[in-house]
Amino acid sequence: MTGPAKAKKIDHLSFVVEDLDEALEFYVGHIGLEVVKVEESELHGVKAAFLRSADVMVEVIQPLGPGPLADFLERRGPGFHHVAFEVEDLDEALAATAEAGLRVIDTEPKPGIEGGRISFLHPKSTFGAMIELCDKKEFERE
Amino acid sequence: MTGPAKAKKIDHLSFVVEDLDEALEFYVGHIGLEVVKVEESELHGVKAAFLRSADVMVEVIQPLGPGPLADFLERRGPGFHHVAFEVEDLDEALAATAEAGLRVIDTEPKPGIEGGRISFLHPKSTFGAMIELCDKKEFERE
Numbered sequence: 620m621t622g623p624a625k626a627k628k629i630d631h632l633s634f635v636v637e638d639l640d641e642a643l644e645f646y647v648g649h650i651g652l653e654v655v656k657v658e659e660s661e662l663h664g665v666k667a668a669f670l671r672s673a674d675v676m677v678e679v680i681q682p683l684g685p686g687p688l689a690d691f692l693e694r695r696g697p698g699f700h701h702v703a704f705e706v707e708d709l710d711e712a713l714a715a716t717a718e719a720g721l722r723v724i725d726t727e728p729k730p731g732i733e734g735g736r737i738s739f740l741h742p743k744s745t746f747g748a749m750i751e752l753c754d755k756k757e758f759e760r761e
Numbered sequence: 762m763t764g765p766a767k768a769k770k771i772d773h774l775s776f777v778v779e780d781l782d783e784a785l786e787f788y789v790g791h792i793g794l795e796v797v798k799v800e801e802s803e804l805h806g807v808k809a810a811f812l813r814s815a816d817v818m819v820e821v822i823q824p825l826g827p828g829p830l831a832d833f834l835e836r837r838g839p840g841f842h843h844v845a846f847e848v849e850d851l852d853e854a855l856a857a858t859a860e861a862g863l864r865v866i867d868t869e870p871k872p873g874i875e876g877g878r879i880s881f882l883h884p885k886s887t888f889g890a891m892i893e894l895c896d897k898k899e900f901e902r903e
Contacts, residue, residue, distance in 0.1 A: 626792050626794060629774070629819075632771070634888070634890055636888045645886070645887060645888060649861055649863060650768050650846060650892070652768060672768055672770055672771050673816075675771050677771075697888045698884065698891070699841045702774060702841065704792060704814065719790075719791055721787075746776070746839045747838050747839035748841050
């Protein structure tokens with residue numbers, strides 16, 4: 620039995636923090652994850668580190684201004700933010716989740732920080748978890 | 762730069778839910794994860810499903826009585842609970858984290874639901890994330 624979203628693998632985990640440099644001392648210095656890159660994204664209003672643990676990426680994200688991530692930090696404190704499952708085709712996966720009656724936050728794909736296309740499911744339909752579906756296709760603005 | 766805990770890979774993610782059967786309709790039916798097994802553990806007081814996404818396990822856990830997981834559900838609601846990084850040797854990893862001044866919840870390894878040995882780091886030392894370190898060695902009661 621496999622579902623309509625057909626997750627291929629876990630693409631990444633994402634943690635939101637108040638201070639990226641301090642958090643990296645932990646994730647790199649103590650857990651031993653490998654830094655792939657650290658960058659600021661004006662589009663997303665964040666400073667983010669992309670770390671690797673075997674073939675799963677670990678994003679550690681510090682919001683640089685107001686927005687959903689800053690709201691999350693304010694409301695729940697720092698920690699785990701979401702897990703992303705890679706699907707072959709995000710349009711098909713979104714059509715399937717819509718047909719199944721699942722609520723989504725992003726009814727249309729949006730560009731990921733690291734490229735590709737992403738959509739978040741609504742936690743009301745995921746038993747409370749923040750779950751992103753993503754594919755590796757290029758985002759095309761209409 | 763690698764740290765003293767030397768994570769080899771992400772071993773599993775864990776989600777806590779109020780109703781395992783309902784949650785499985787989502788994780789299996791809609792996300793397409795593969796069921797490895799579903800079991801009740803009297804030792805841990807939980808009913809748990811072990812799902813697979815490529816080489817990462819996804820545990821979905823329903824507490825069956827009072828305890829830390831039920832407290833978590835009560836306090837934060839259902840959703841992501843922890844991520845487990847596999848290390849080669851948990852004793853060495855715990856010695857290293859202690860030397861680094863990190864707080865741990867379990868100063869001694871305890872048995873994992875799925876075998877092996879586990880210890881949780883304290884969220885005060887992990888920037889809010891619930892992080893488990895685990896190895897694949899047999900737990901020996903002293």
